[in-house]
Amino acid sequence: MVPADQGGGVMRADLLADPVDGLDEVLVAVAGVDQALAAGLLRPQPAQVAGLAALADAVTGSPLSARVAEAVEKAAAGAAGEEHFLSLAAARTALLGSVHDALMVRVEQATGRAQGGSSVPVPGGGQAENLVLAARSWLADLARAGWQGIDHDLVSGAEPVISALLPEPRLRRLAALLDGFAAELAASCPGSALERIPLRRWGDLWSRAMLLTLPGATEAPASTVTGRLLPLGVDLHEHATAAQAQVHAVFEPVGGTPFLVRASVSAPKPDTIIGAGIWQLLRPHLSLLTAVSEGRSMDLTDMPITGEGDLVWRDEHARLGEPADPFVTARVVLPAASALPTAPLDRHPARIAVPVFLEGHSAEQPGETLTFSLAGQPVAVDTDRVPAAGPLTPEAVATSNACIGLLRWEAGMFRVQPLAVETTARKKVVALHAGAWAGGAVDKAGVKAEKAATDAATVLRERAGRLLRR
Amino acid sequence: MLPPARPRKLAKVPFVELADGRLQGVVSSGSDIERVYVSSVAAGSYEFACSTNNNRPCGGARGSFCNHIFALITEAVLQYGVERVARYLRVDAADMDAQAIYALMMGARPSQADSAAAAQVFSRFLRHLAYVELPATTDPLPEMQWFPPTRVVV
Numbered sequence: 001m002v003p004a005d006q007g008g009g010v011m012r013a014d015l016l017a018d019p020v021d022g023l024d025e026v027l028v029a030v031a032g033v034d035q036a037l038a039a040g041l042l043r044p045q046p047a048q049v050a051g052l053a054a055l056a057d058a059v060t061g062s063p064l065s066a067r068v069a070e071a072v073e074k075a076a077a078g079a080a081g082e083e084h085f086l087s088l089a090a091a092r093t094a095l096l097g098s099v100h101d102a103l104m105v106r107v108e109q110a111t112g113r114a115q116g117g118s119s120v121p122v123p124g125g126g127q128a129e130n131l132v133l134a135a136r137s138w139l140a141d142l143a144r145a146g147w148q149g150i151d152h153d154l155v156s157g158a159e160p161v162i163s164a165l166l167p168e169p170r171l172r173r174l175a176a177l178l179d180g181f182a183a184e185l186a187a188s189c190p191g192s193a194l195e196r197i198p199l200r201r202w203g204d205l206w207s208r209a210m211l212l213t214l215p216g217a218t219e220a221p222a223s224t225v226t227g228r229l230l231p232l233g234v235d236l237h238e239h240a241t242a243a244q245a246q247v248h249a250v251f252e253p254v255g256g257t258p259f260l261v262r263a264s265v266s267a268p269k270p271d272t273i274i275g276a277g278i279w280q281l282l283r284p285h286l287s288l289l290t291a292v293s294e295g296r297s298m299d300l301t302d303m304p305i306t307g308e309g310d311l312v313w314r315d316e317h318a319r320l321g322e323p324a325d326p327f328v329t330a331r332v333v334l335p336a337a338s339a340l341p342t343a344p345l346d347r348h349p350a351r352i353a354v355p356v357f358l359e360g361h362s363a364e365q366p367g368e369t370l371t372f373s374l375a376g377q378p379v380a381v382d383t384d385r386v387p388a389a390g391p392l393t394p395e396a397v398a399t400s401n402a403c404i405g406l407l408r409w410e411a412g413m414f415r416v417q418p419l420a421v422e423t424t425a426r427k428k429v430v431a432l433h434a435g436a437w438a439g440g441a442v443d444k445a446g447v448k449a450e451k452a453a454t455d456a457a458t459v460l461r462e463r464a465g466r467l468l469r470r
Numbered sequence: 471m472l473p474p475a476r477p478r479k480l481a482k483v484p485f486v487e488l489a490d491g492r493l494q495g496v497v498s499s500g501s502d503i504e505r506v507y508v509s510s511v512a513a514g515s516y517e518f519a520c521s522t523n524n525n526r527p528c529g530g531a532r533g534s535f536c537n538h539i540f541a542l543i544t545e546a547v548l549q550y551g552v553e554r555v556a557r558y559l560r561v562d563a564a565d566m567d568a569q570a571i572y573a574l575m576m577g578a579r580p581s582q583a584d585s586a587a588a589a590q591v592f593s594r595f596l597r598h599l600a601y602v603e604l605p606a607t608t609d610p611l612p613e614m615q616w617f618p619p620t621r622v623v624v
Binding site for chain 1: 477549
């Protein structure tokens with residue numbers, strides 16, 4: 001008996017390599033804005049004006065059409081105000097939203113897993129607070145100067161805003177984004193001497209920050225769920241002064257079909273807290289990290305969850321459960337799991353991170369990039385995202401027989417980011433997890449890394465206790 | 471994206487950064503736990519300064535670099551890599567290490583700056599320390615998707 005397949009089966013790697021219709025055209029329109037932002041919008045040149053006009057053309061017929069046309073006209077005359085920059089950022093974000101949707105259709109075909117459920121409601125409205133308006137004003141100054149016009153004075157203008165945003169958990173998304181972005185810009189000053197500008201990346205960061213200054217942009221209505229949580233692996237994100245651990249898992253609701261969820265914990269950090277120190281920083285705030293390291297499931301009761309499948313973790317709603325091998329989950333439960341729809345603001349190619357399970361591949365490394373050959377089809381593997389503070393290494397990935405990963409889209413192609421692999425050593429199957437140290441390391445290398453990280457954190461806390469508030 | 475800093479012991483030099491056109495940071499006093507030295511060297515001119523957090527001049531930094539400044543260079547090289555430190559300070563030579571950067575800057579006979587920068591550096595150190603005490607959150611932070619980890623070291 002084979003149940004009607006709502007979920008995913010074997011991955012069709014051939015579909016991932018096929019070109020996506022219309023993708024190049026959209027990305028050309030995005031590149032037009034990005035070029036305009038490189039030179040700045042104080043006194044736009046004809047080439048910049050043409051780039052902006054292409055953006056307006058691309059959103060013709062959409063609800064944004066009139067606003068964007070007006071914004072482009074003002075920007076072309078060097079007279080754009082903050083509301084016009086907001087419109088440009090919205091148009092650029094909408095275009096990348098369409099790229100996201102087209103790529104997700106392809107992902108659904110390749111994995112056989114459909115995104116279910118209704119769409120996530122769009123929040124918004126209300127009055128922006130002064131702090132957020134200060135951030136918007138800095139972003140507008142950036143757009144006027146352009147990446148080629150940035151200098152230390154302009155970039156450091158973000159510092160007081162970021163310092164004021166950070167302590168407020170409500171505004172953390174904007175704060176963490178601006179903090180990482182400003183540090184990158186500071187390391188690239190003066191802009192006039194830059195040989196290569198990460199146009200798409202900075203265009204992304206700028207427009208996203210701009211939209212986060214809209215009142216209500218980060219509100220996410222939540223419901224609650226009860227059932228069993230089966231972890232697949234941990235994805236880590238970090239910039240110099242912030243880190244986030246995101247656990248990908250399958251959730252089995254009581255009496256319902258399983259679906260994919262994520263649980264996250266993040267914190268600001270000094271730039272000298274790195275490696276194992278990041279796990280130590282995040283560990284106390286998410287009991288799930290302990291469950292992950294111990295290979296256990298968790299039983300959730302009335303845990304808050306957003307419409308797109310992000311658990312808003314509260315330790316008091318979770319209890320450590322039975323042992324649950326992620327590879328068993330990946331083989332048995334993952335194929336039957338459905339996925340929730342993506343929230344409107346999160347429709348962006350960089351946000352695509354779809355759990356997949358690969359088995360029976362052979363690894364090849366013709367050049368820089370490791371490739372899995374899956375039924376004769378190559379799939380690029382992104383081993384650079386495997387955190388250094390963990391037992392999983394690129395070498396282990398290259399000798400793997402089975403791999404739990406996240407399917408991502410980066411630099412114009414799909415790639416698999418390994419979360420865990422199975423390899424064979426002396427005729428025994430060994431599993432290595434990227435997030436094995438998340439809840440605490442037990443192996444020799446891990447214990448050593450933990451010790452060094454503890455020492456660093458102790459010094460900083462001692463110094464902070466002695467010197468702050470005096 | 472910026473590659474992350476490399477791990478180093480923080481007891482002696484809890485804070486070092488390349489900012490404001492200077493290599494600057496804070497060096498713990500060897501004798502008094504309440505005291506730290508605020509040290510800096512300017513990029514290009516190598517103009518240097520060193521004083522305590524209570525604004526007393528460092529006895530070692532009269533006319534030339536003190537031990538605190540040497541410690542600062544050593545730890546900066548550990549944290550950021552020798553290339554980035556040399557490039558930022560505009561020190562140019564082959565086969566660089568912390569010792570070579572120190573010697574080359576000393577050889578230029580840099581002048582001593584007034585202590586005006588010290589207050590600014592110390593306030594940046596306090597801002598840096600404040601990050602230790604900011605609360606964590608379990609609300610999702612989708613923006614962090616733009617900041618993947620990397621195995622590249624500086």
